[in-house]
Amino acid sequence: MSALRREAAIALAIARKDALSELRGRHATVSTLFFAAVVLLLFGFALGPDAERLAVAAPGLLWLAVVFAGILAVNRLHLLETDDGALEQLALYPVSRRAIYAGKALGGLAVMLVLGIVVLGAVGVLFAVDVAGSALPLLVTVVLGAIGIAAVGTFYAGVTVRLRAREVMLPLLMLPVLAPLLLGAVKATAAALSGDPFGELGAWLQLLVAFDLIMVVAGAATYGFLLEDG
C-alpha cells in the first residue's frame, strides 16, 4: 500500500470512528443544531419584525450562527478523544500526524456540512429569503465555509483540548482567524441571494478557496506538534 493510500485509509478510519461515535452519542450534532437555532431566533428578535431588514441581515446571521455552532461542534468532536486517554493512544499509533489531522478534520467537516445546510434552510424559513432560487452557489459557499471552519477548528481544538478553560480559549483563538472566512462567506452568500448583480460572487468564492487551502496545509503541517504532551 502506498504511503498516500495508507494515510487516506487512516484518515477515513478516524472520520468513520468519529461519525459512529457521533451517530450513537450525538455529542455534537444535536447540541450545536439547537444552539444555532437559538442564535438565529435571538438575532431575529433583536432585529425586530421588519422583513426587509431581516432579509438584508440574513447572510450575516447565517454565518454567525454557523461559526458559533461550529466552534461548539469541533470542540465536542475533540472531547471524544479525551475520554479514558484516547487522544494519547491516538498519538501513540505509528501513523502520520497529517493523516490524523485529516481524519479529525473530515469528521468535523461532516458535522459542519449538516450544520450549514440545516441553518441555511432555517434562515430561508425564518427570514423569508429565497434560498431555493440560488441553491447551487449557496451550497458551494456552505461547503467552502464548512471546510474552512473544520480546518481551523480541528487545529485549534487540538491546541485547547488539554486545557481546563478550553471552552473559553477555543472561540478566543478561532474567531480572529476565521474573520476572513466570515467576511468571504457573508459576501458570497449575499451575492448569491441577490442574484450576483455585480459579478462579485466568484471573487469571494476564490477568497474562500484560498483560505481553505492555507488553513488545511498549515493545519496538516503543524497538528503533529499538538499531539505531543510536552
Place this chain on the structure above:
Amino acid sequence: MASGVASPEADGLAAGSLRVVVGVGTGGESLGAAAQAARAIAMGAIRVSGVERRDRLTAGRLRRQYGVYWADTPAVTARRRHLTPPDADRIVRKPTFAPRVLSMPQTTIYVSPRSHGAPNERPPAVATTDLARLFAGSAALAGVSLRIEAGRCVALLGPNGAGKTTLLRLLATVIRPSYGTALVDGLDVGRDADLVRERVAYLSHATGLYDDLTARENLDFAATMLDTPDRAARVERALADVGLHERAGDRVRDFSAGMRRRLGLGRLLLGQASLILLDEPTSALDDDGVVLVEQLLAAWREVGVTVLVASHSADRLERLIDARVVLDRGLVASVAGEGVTTTAPTADPIRRPAVATR
C-alpha cells in the same frame, strides 16, 4: 550482479549513512555483504538512508531476519529514511500453558521481525543515559541510566511518585526527556519518535478506548491504525484471547474497568511491537484476568519480545520476571536479575545546564 554496501559518497547520500544494495542472484557472498550491512543497521550502528531492492527473495529474507525494510524506487529511497511499515512476516502460535482460563484456549502472538535473532545480534531494547524529566521544575525522573537487554521481562517497582509511569511514558514517546537520552532498539525516543512508535506498545492506566464504539469496533480501529494484516481475523482472535468474544458487539461504555483493561490488552495483540510497556497491568482485573496477564507475559517472553511492567508489587508475576528495577524519587534505587544494568547519574538534572534533547 555484485552487491553489498556502496559508499555513501558515491551515491550522493549524507555522510554517515550507507546504502544497502541487495543484488540479483543467489551467491552467498552477495547475501553476506548485504547481510553485514543489515546487521549493522539492526544493531543501530549506522543510520539507513536507503535500502534498494533488487531481489525480492533476498530482500525478504533480510527483512525477516533483521527487520530491514525498503522503499520501492531509488527516487523514493533518496527522500525517505523511514521505509515501509512491517507486514506480518511470521506467526507463532503458543500452546496453552495455563489451562485454567477456558475462554482462552491459546495465546496468539504475532512476532515482529525485530524480536527475532540471537540476543547478541540485537541492540539493547532500552538504553537510557542520565534520563530526566522535569514537571514544573521538579524532577519526576532525576537521571536514570539503565540498559535492558532484548527479550527480557523486567518489573519496574517503586512507591507512588517513584517515576515508574514517567519512565514508561518517555519510552513510549508520550512525553520527551528534559535531559539525557533514551534509546529503544537503538533509536532515540526524541529524534526517531516515529520509528520508536512502530516498535513500542504501551498500556497505560487509561485504556484509550472509545465509549460509543463496541469492543470489536475499538479493536478494528486499532488494527487499522497499526496496519494489521488480515485485520478481521486478528481482531476476532484478540477478542477471544482476552475473553471478550461474547461481548464483542457491546459498547465499551457498558464495560467494567476490568473488561476495559482486558480490551486494552487485546489491542496489544494486534501490533508487532518488540517492546511492550505495561503500567499496572493487573489493576482492576479479577483472578482470571491476572492469569491472562501472566499468559501474555510468558508468551511474549517466549518469542523474544521485551516487556517492562510497572507495578507496586510484582508478587503475582514473580515467576515470569527476569529482573527487577526499583525506582525511588526518580532514581534507580536497585537492580536485581539478569539482562539489566544501571550506572549512577553523572549530575543533578535540576542543576544541569539547559541542554535539553528536544
